[in-house]
Amino acid sequence: MDQDNLRALATLxxxxxxxxxxxxxxxxxxxxxxxxxxxxPFAEDDSNRQQERNGKxxxxxxx
Numbered sequence: 200m201d202q203d204n205l206r207a208l209a210t211l212x213x214x215x216x217x218x219x220x221x222x223x224x225x226x227x228x229x230x231x232x233x234x235x236x237x238x239x240p241f242a243e244d245d246s247n248r249q250q251e252r253n254g255k256x257x258x259x260x261x262x
Contacts, residue, residue, distance in 0.1 A: 223229070
């Protein structure tokens, strides 16, 4: 197998992977997953919320 055949095979495999990934991403049943993932930067971590509550409780008791 010469170098040109290897390049053609690599191009073909990359194209097949691109098509498979595109089909996987744009399937309708994955929409809810991606909508939830889009909101992750805005979600608070439970441990952060508990720390904030504990900090506010401590501040209220100190006053």
